[in-house]
Amino acid sequence: DIVMTQSPSSLAVSAGETVTINCKSSQSLLSSGNQKNYLAWYQQKPGQSPKLLIYLASTRESGVPDRFIGSGSGTDFTLTISSVQAEDLADYYCQQHYSYPLTFGSGTKLEIK
Amino acid sequence: EVQLVETGGGLVQPGKSLKLTCATSGFTFSTAWMHWVRQSPEKRLEWIARIKDKSNNYATDYVESVKGRFTISRDDSKSSVYLQMNSLKEEDTATYYCTQLGGGYWGQGVMVTVSS
Numbered sequence: 534d535i536v537m538t539q540s541p542s543s544l545a546v547s548a549g550e551t552v553t554i555n556c557k558s559s560q561s562l563l564s565s566g567n568q569k570n571y572l573a574w575y576q577q578k579p580g581q582s583p584k585l586l587i588y589l590a591s592t593r594e595s596g597v598p599d600r601f602i603g604s605g606s607g608t609d610f611t612l613t614i615s616s617v618q619a620e621d622l623a624d625y626y627c628q629q630h631y632s633y634p635l636t637f638g639s640g641t642k643l644e645i646k
Numbered sequence: 647e648v649q650l651v652e653t654g655g656g657l658v659q660p661g662k663s664l665k666l667t668c669a670t671s672g673f674t675f676s677t678a679w680m681h682w683v684r685q686s687p688e689k690r691l692e693w694i695a696r697i698k699d700k701s702n703n704y705a706t707d708y709v710e711s712v713k714g715r716f717t718i719s720r721d722d723s724k725s726s727v728y729l730q731m732n733s734l735k736e737e738d739t740a741t742y743y744c745t746q747l748g749g750g751y752w753g754q755g756v757m758v759t760v761s762s
Contacts, residue, residue, distance in 0.1 A: 534710075582754055582755055583683075583752055585747075624689065628691070628693075633707045634707070635696075636693065637691040637692070637693070640690070
């Protein structure tokens with residue numbers, strides 16, 4: 534199974550700051566066939582279901598603000614949230630969709646100071 | 647509007663069974679690969695099962711921890727997916743989500759508590 538290691542587990546920032554969340558996979562998520570990385574990012578606000586933000590490492594889901602940026606390749610990935618807003622208070626998870634069983638990172642709790 | 651509505655959760659004793667139902671609407675269910683994902687009280691997310699569509703022979707896949715105990719199935723005529731859970735353990739306590747991961751569609755989740 535592919536192990537997803539996410540860091541940090543929590544962070545607190547002021548509105549307007551930039552946040553970086555890291556995700557490392559135990560195996561490469563890069564498909565040699567199409568050169569795509571099978572990594573997704575989810576946002577889960579309190580009391581809600583997870584919401585897909587980013588897939589294929591860097592493609593934003595429709596309607597997701599452009600302040601959410603996914604990057605990385607192979608085994609190292611990053612979710613950057615620029616100019617954080619109060620509404621971004623949530624837990625964030627990475628997930629590999631390269632092979633079964635699909636696996637998630639342990640999550641990052643984002644708090645707004 | 648896409649909707650996924652899970653039902654069937656509740657409190658159950660260890661060793662007993664429970665069946666979850668996910669009724670969907672608003673997307674082409676018959677060609678969708680459907681999944682169940684659960685979230686523990688500690689908020690850890692765990693993918694547990696997937697069922698493919700008819701063209702892929704409804705192939706299923708499971709995480710090791712539920713193999714032999716849980717069964718995912720679907721009824722395309724009802725746009726519904728199911729999770730039969732047998733021999734439940736306390737560690738199966740979680741909120742269970744039905745999801746069409748490829749489209750980013752998730753249900754609101756249903757709680758399952760396994761306790762004596």
